[in-house]
Amino acid sequence: MTSKLCVAFVGLILATASCLAQTALHVAAAADLQPVMPALAQEYEHQTGVKLDVSFGSSSALATQILNGAPMDVFLGADFSFPEKVVAANLADQSTPTPYATGTLVLWTRKDSGISPLSIDLLTDPKITRIAIADEFHAPYGRAAYAAIDALKLRAKLKPKIVTAENVGQTAQFAESGNAQVAFISLTLASTEHMRQIGTFERAPKIYPKLTQCGVVIKSSSNLAEAHKFLSWLTSPKTQSTLTRFGLDPAQ
């Protein structure tokens, strides 16, 4: 009896595993895509029947994991450099990262924080004691934020106030919980219904390098064809024109 149960159990696991292998793509997506992917995945599955299993993280964390063999099919980063690392390590199934969107950096604050009007010049105000920024080496939006601050020569003045988050999602959380008065986050995160309800945002002046978000198909994927199909779908004119509702501009 026990051996029959064991066989049935193992069979169940294999069946489940093969099920997943057949119809799902593993996508590693940068944290700023957190509000975007669920809707995109739903549409994609509706159109093609292929399911998307998405893992989120900072672009750096995801790149590191892929470099160390994480079984991903597609990597959607928040910039060019991190997908490029995957290409440089000869782990991508293409010669150069594919741009799929353009990101926008915003400054966000809670409605009840009393910080108004919200602007990057206001950051030096003593009323603002904590500014949340994603790690500049691990998250492209963090790097962009620092670039903006540097362009205004404010880094030295603001340094004591800055708290560093792992990725842009955690950055938003620091401000959402009120622990930081303002946060530099992505437009995608600031555009969610929840964030619009509890906070306001202001686009940062375009004094930072363009956030060209790129993706790559991973060479070791067991679903290369499907992976390429997804990336093509993402960069197709039809899909590109729908990105603005999420807070992303088309890749140019």
Added chain:
Amino acid sequence: MESQALWLTLRLAATTTIILLAVAIPLAWWISSGRGPARAFTQAILALPLVLPPTVIGFYLLVGLGPLTFAGRAIIHILGHPLAFSFAGLVVGSVLYSAPFAIMPLVAGFQAIGPEYVEAASLLGASPVRSFFDITLPLAKPAVLSAIVLVFLHTVGEFGVVLMLGGNIPGVTQTLSISLFDQVQDGNYTAANHTALLLIAFAVAGLAIVYARRPWRQFA
């Protein structure tokens, strides 16, 4: 950079150990001195961090004790700043996270002593507090040492709580384990190896202290 993280980690572990011991010793004494639903419930609550993911603890400290809550505002009033992004916040998180590692050896240690010694002391006129310091605590020395080492080591290795709550501020909340995480993400594997070896060395040294001692029944 790394020596700053090392020094910070040691400070955090030491502070946590001192505070936790000061709280856990009387608490463990109370738990081990009798029975009843209150004691059982307290023990269960104190064991919770063993099974709770550290990130959960960090999350609740970040949000549940953040400036938006009543408790959080009280904390700001007392400390002058919110718990998050501060050394004090890390200490609170570490105390909660390492509490089982203090309470459990202490309760076991006190219970193993047996009531006859404290009874004998009280029959000689020693009050419960007196007999605790004269008899129970000296006989429980091995358990106290275990608790100290375990809490210290556990705090040195803490990651999830610090990640949620710390804000990665060098010298304030950037501990060794966060350093390690950053180094790995940056692809700086040499530095990462150094940091990892350092953390392992701590663990080995500490466990050697705990396990190399003679078994506690040295007086039997």
Added chain:
Amino acid sequence: MPNPGTERTTRHEIAIRHIAGPLDLDVQFTLDAPWTALFAPSGAGKTTILRIIAGLDCPNSGRISFHSNRPPEPPRQVVYLDTSAHINVQPHRRAVRLVAQRPALFPHLSVLKNVLYRMPALISTGEELHSHDPQLESILQLCRITHLTGKMPSQLSGGERQRVALARTIASGTGRLLMLDEPFTGLESNLRDDLIQDLKAWCQRTGTPVLLVTHDIGEVFAASAQVLRMESGRIAASGPANEVLAEERDSLIRRLQR
């Protein structure tokens, strides 16, 4: 018998009713003799009674009080336990001392430190008592443990441990009710008899009443105690030893004469 009104008298009045498992106790007695022996076979509940008097356990119902009559002071009463009035004084506040059956010597302290624990002189001055202190020396001699002071409890034999426990207890305060729970088991009879005589003298000098719990009639007679004989959890008889224990004494003599 002391002349009432002219002598200083103290007595303890004890009433205990307690049912626990196989034990069913219902006893009332007064301790007013220098030595009283509680005589009963093993398992009769003698230890439980001592623990209750000491305050380590609480009975279902009972009353324990200490009365002193020392003219010209007015008579005094101290109630240690009164279940109906919810009075239960903690053990360390009761002026009773108990030498338990299996003495719990503090394993981390030397014999000398064990004996010195809670010695009043030590507590009041807070200084280390010189081991040549006369009171300490006389206690060590009385219990025949002078040669053992440097040892640790784990190095002692059973009989030695009992004597150290006795020394520790009488060192911690005189003039209090001293309860001995089969303290002389394991001692050879010559030593035991000498010890009892010396202890009797000590207790008389210091005005310390003794409650001795035993099932050995030799000890009872050696101490010439008033006897409380317990049967089935009740006091069946009380009086001088040669009356209450006449039967046992006679059968012992008959056995010895065979």
